[in-house]
Amino acid sequence: MSLVEIENVHKSYGDIEVLRGVSLRIEExxxxxxxxxxxSGKSTLLRCINGLEPIQSGTIRFDGQQVNSADTDLRKLRQKVGIVFQSFNLFPHLNAERNITLGLTVVKKMPPDEARTIARKVMTQVGLEDKLDAYPDMLSGGQQQRVAxxxxxxxxxxxxxxxxITSALDPELIGEVLTVLAGLAEAGMTMMLVTHEMGFARNVAHRLVFMHEGEIWESGAARAVLDDPQTPELKSFLGSVLI
Ligand SMILES: Nc1ncnc2c1ncn2[C@@H]1O[C@H](COP(=O)(O)OP(=O)(O)OP(=O)(O)O)[C@@H](O)[C@H]1O
Ligand SMILES: [Mg+2]
Known part of the structure; x- marks a missing residue:
């Protein structure tokens, strides 16, 4: 069993089909x-995996559990599938520590002391152990994204x-966020990331998926896909982005 099993997923908004038969498996x-x-449907695909969007047909399984099923407890599922967006969505009136502990104490019903210990641990993981007390507006965009x-x-x-997650950041702040992702990669975290950072994709991703008009147009080992595109659509896309 793969951690994520996406089979022939079709997703429409009204008359517009934005995912047209997407199949993809991701191993732990x-x-x-x-x-x-x-x-091309990149964000929609991520949102479907997290159960944020219903699909019209096909199946999505995460950790053996069907996401698109009426019996699935989506709140539980979302505890196991984290999602981070371009906009950080931190609560402006809460400091970094409280932004982090809120979900733990409210959703997971964890005692506050335990939640604070975890907040310290994850802030250390993103290199911000000295910013636990900082409010979002005291942090740079890159730091806010690391708190998220x-x-x-x-x-x-x-x-x-x-x-x-780096698209809204000033160029000089992108590196620190990519460093955090590289650290997570090294720690063995399973990740799917939509990115325009081709250098990062080449160096850190095991696999690259090129989406075009709601379909997986090409996929394979990251370097192979980037160095030897097979379709005119991918060639033209790569020509339009900085590598
Ligand atoms: N909530 C929505 N209602 C209607 N149409 C939507 C909605 N969300 C996305 N779409 C449409 O679905 C298509 C795919 O959108 P999606 O956001 O998945 O693309 P994307 O590949 O992430 O693009 P981008 O690189 O701009 O983020 C687009 O045509 C978009 O207009
Ligand atoms: Mg998008």
Whole structure:
């Protein structure tokens, strides 16, 4: 059994089909980068895996459990599948520690002391152990994004989904966030990430998936896909992004 099993998923918004028969399996410990043009369905795919979007047909299984089923407890599922977006969505009126402990004490009903210990641990993991007391507006964009990652990690997810998490950052702040991701990769976290950072995809991802018009157009070992694109669509896409 693979950790994620996506089979022939179709997803529409009204009359527009945005996922047209997507199938993909992800093994535990695997790092999969998803690339593709705007509107190709990358974010939609991540949101479907996390149960944030219903699908019209096909199946998505996570850790043996069907995501798109009426019996599935999506709250429980989302504790095991973390998702981080381009916008950090931290609570502005709570400091970093409280942003992290909130989910633990409210959703997981963890005692506050235990939650604070975890907050310290995950903030250390993202290199911000000295910023536990800082409010979001006292932090740089890169630091806020690292707190958002720490908040997800606090739930001990088995899978992390990252949707263009460096896209809103100034160029000089991108590196520190990618360093955190590389650390997670080294620690063996299973990850799917939508990214425009081709250098990062090449060096860190095991597998690269190129989406085009709602389909997986090409996929394979990251370097092979980048160095030897098989279709005109991927060639043209790679020509339009910085590598
Ligand atoms: N909530 C929604 N309602 C209607 N259409 C939507 C919705 N979300 C996405 N879409 C449409 O679905 C298609 C795929 O969108 P998606 O956000 O998955 O693309 P993407 O590959 O992530 O693009 P980008 O690189 O711009 O983030 C687009 O045509 C988009 O307009
Ligand atoms: Mg997107």
């Amino acid at each position: 410990g695997e790092i999969v980068a998803i690339i593709g043009r705007s509107g 990652i720490a908040r997800s990690l606090a739930m001990s997810p088995k899978l992390m989904l990252f949707d263009e």
